[in-house]
Amino acid sequence: MNIYFDCDYTILAMDGSLRPRTREIFSQLIEDGHKVFIWSGVGMRTKDMERLDLMDLISGIFVKPITEFENGLDRFNVHPRPDFVIDDHREIVEAFGGVHIEPYYFRAAEDGQMDDLYQSISDFSETGKSVHRGFKSPPDME
Ligand SMILES: [Mg+2]
Secondary structure (H helix, E strand, O other): OEEEEOOEOOOEOOOOOEOOOHHHHHHHHHHOOOEEEEEEOOOOOHHHHHHOOOHHHEEEEEEOOOOOHHHHHHHOOOOOOOOEEEEOOHHHHHHHOEEEOOOOOOOOOOOOHHHHHHHHHHHHHHHOOOOOOOEEOOHHHO
16 A cells, blocks of 8 residues: 655654654555555655654655645645555545544653554455544545
């Protein structure tokens, strides 16, 4: 699957630090045959991804539409189409399917959300379903 991650409060805290286990989960997803993409509603986050040393794991970086998601894919030249999105905003997850993740505001070593997320992506990839609290089916699968 083409898996799209939001930046702020999804993989980045307010202080710019990376959510625990993000790098490990990106690696694991790639090992499982997925592709990891980054997008953000506030612009291209290439510098942040370089700073966090994640560029070797990322297949593409895009500006994220924050309204009119479908048209936004064209408007911002987002390709390939997202199969699964992870975001702290519910609306975009409902538009494409994925996981509405608990926001990560403050640096917290004990945050375990990325491991729960990995389980959800694996389950969805294998069975088309997930029991994750924040999981939303892609609209075309409902
Ligand atoms: Mg966000």
